[in-house]
Amino acid sequence: MPKSFKRRHSRWYEVVLFNQVFLFLLGYAVVVLLPAWLRWGSVLFSWPLAESPLNTLLANSAAYILSSAVLRKFKRFHGRSSLSFIIPTMLAAWLGVVAILLFLREEYYARQVLTYSFLLANLWAFAGYFLGLRYSKPKLALVPFGRGMELADTSRAVVTVLTRPDLDGRRYDGIVADLHSVDLPDEWERFLARCTLARIPVFHTQQVIESVTGRVRVNHLSENIFGALLPSSTYLFIKRVVDTFLVLLAAPVWLPVMLVIGLIIKLESEGPMFFVQDRVGLGNKRFRMYKLRSMRMDSEKDGAQFAEEGDARVTRTGRFIRRTRLDEIPQFLNVLKGDMSLIGPRPEQIAFVEQFEKDIPFYSYRHVVRPGITGWAQVLHGYTADVDDTSVKIEHDFYYIKHFSLWLDILIVIKTIRTVLTGFGAR
Known part of the structure; x- marks a missing residue:
């Protein structure tokens, strides 16, 4: 290897690492140390620290480190704008440390300093994002x-x-x-x-x-990629436990909402409150999926079909619950039964699965994980209306399986909140 080549580039890694550490420490000084210094001044340089500044510094430090790590992880997934992740990530981090303080019944900390640090953290992250767009394109x-x-x-x-x-x-x-x-x-x-x-x-x-x-192309899979697409069995187990715990924890909220909406559905149109349909899940096994009924009883008299924009089969209540995704609430029962997860590829109807397996290579590989109530394809691509749309959706599903992790699930949760608030992809 020519010495000139090595000399020009051997320090590249060290320079990048130094820049990352420097920016992290500078951000820590702005977000954590600056508000504390403005509040307590020279007290911060005395030791031991009083209980209030110590607890506040520890809480702000934990929130800053956690939010920085999460945002850094998010950059690995799907190269579109990460702007929409900043505020939810910061909010979750600071609410998390406040919840811990309340749980520990800790009375000595400065709420005002925590608030200032939260605001500065958002400003720092937004500034880094926009400056990065202008000056730091790779x-x-x-x-x-x-x-x-x-x-x-x-x-x-x-x-x-x-x-x-x-x-x-x-x-x-x-x-x-x-x-x-x-x-x-x-x-x-x-x-x-x-x-x-x-x-x-x-x-x-x-x-x-x-x-x-944010997609894995299904036409270029090889044996090595199939190995990379095999999800972690450990995380599959952890995910199952967490899904069950969260659904049971939230039951006092979603169960009454489901029953009230179900009553409105029965008053508006004839038929049951639930729509029950066979779908294909983990390992190509069939299961019965539950939804709140959003269409007339005769909606599938001509066989299974995709919902269309402004579909006449959808009732007035149905349009609202489909747009807000409230029709998916009964799928929490499927999660408890182990048929589904909170996050994963959407389960398809049996007729569509049989058609797609003929038209799309490797389609059935998406059944290597449990199907989900929300997923990577839903928050990025929205609703699918034909085989071409489904091909793109499958590429998103394969990306999810390949990068199957806690960080990607957290990112999907944030994007799902946006989807529910905006009605993205609903029909």
Whole structure:
């Protein structure tokens, strides 16, 4: 490896790490230390600290570290704007530490300082987001073979298409290459090896495409990717326990709401309050899924069909509960039974599953996890109305399975709140 190449780039990793640590510490000083200093002044430099400033510093520190970690994790998923995650993340972090203080019956802490830190944390995160858009777009060098050229026009980064296996003295945040391309010459492979030894990140094209789109393409799966798509059995078990606990904990809220809406449905139109339908779930097993009835009793007299925009089969109450997703409340019963999870790919009707398995490669692989009340495809793509829409939805489902984790589930919860408030994708 040429010494000049290594000399130019060997410090890249250290510089990036230093910048990240510096920004984290600067943010800590602004968000945590500044409000405390304005409140208590030189008292902060005396030891031991009084109980009130100590508890407040610990609470603000915990909230700042937690929110920073969560926002950093969120950046891994789906390269669209993360702007909408900032306030919910900060709110959850600071409400969480306040809840802990109340649970411990701790009386000595400064609510005003906590409030100021929460506001400053939001300002710091928003400032970082907008400055990042303007000044911190990643600079990527693109190896022009295989699927790499699909990223040439992306707006998420400054992309330079290389014409020869050399960086020509320029610094890049990473190299993007289709590592599975059979057309990749030996000299380019040696170039990628030199980049790796110089601590310059080399990204597989598929990684970057998935990050930008939030989808795993079903037409390019290989045996290795099937291994990557296998979800964690440990997290599957933890998720099942958490789902059950949360549904039971919230039962005093959702159960009366379900019964009241059910009574309104029966008063408005003939028929039962529930709509019960066979769906396909974990391991391709069939189960009976419950919903509050939003359509007339004869809605499927001509067989299973997609709901359309302004569907005449939907009742007046049905339009409201479909838009607000209240018709999904009875699926909490499916969660308790173990048929469904709170988060996962939406379960499809048997007729549609049989059709999609013929038309879409690897369709049944989405049944490797429990179906969910909400999911990655629902919050990004919305409602599907045909096979083409479903193909895109499946790619979102595969992305969810591949990145199956607590962080992605938290992100889906935040996006679901937006979906419920805006009615995105409802029909």
